[in-house]
Amino acid sequence: MSVLVEFAMFPTDKGESVSSYVSRIIKMIDESGIPYRLTPMGTVFETETMDEALSIIKKAYELLEPDCNRVYSVVKFDIRKGRSNRLEQKIRSVERKLGKEVKK
Template sequence: MALLEISIVPIGTDSPSIGDYVAEVVKVCDQHGLKYNLTDMGTIIEGDADTIFSAAKMLHELPFNRGISRVLTHLTIDDRRDKAIHLEDEVKAVQDRLTQKAA
């Protein structure tokens, strides 16, 4: 499994708000059965490498499909091959370390 963090910014819209575009990303993730976490700065998607690369392309295209002429997409991929990784694993690992140090 791998994790993909994606942030898609349509450029040249009539408003500084991009909430409608983010909502569309979430709808498409739901429609395609993607496991994801929405954050304040992007969306994190879990899947095998082929799935997340395919998802990145599909999501990048969404603003273009709405008539936007320029889109800035930032991708970060965590593809670990020595063990399975899943959404929330790293957060839990850090929380466990904090709990251990406090004890």
């Protein structure tokens, strides 16, 4: 199974720049070893189970909770049985249909 997750999480009580808080979350995801992509508006990652995906979201919140009084988050899931590596494959599929050279 493939659980693709797109999410953003950040404190709303720490001013305009929250990159130091977001970097805590990205470091945790990076150290977890799961595949992910950081984007300007959030992060996409892929796990094999819903429990793993929810665990990452929970850990992200727990990194902010001690010193943040208000945390905003939006989360989207795309769950598909019998597939894996969709973080890469979905992009390649669209690029092929556009006639673009597939990057390896």
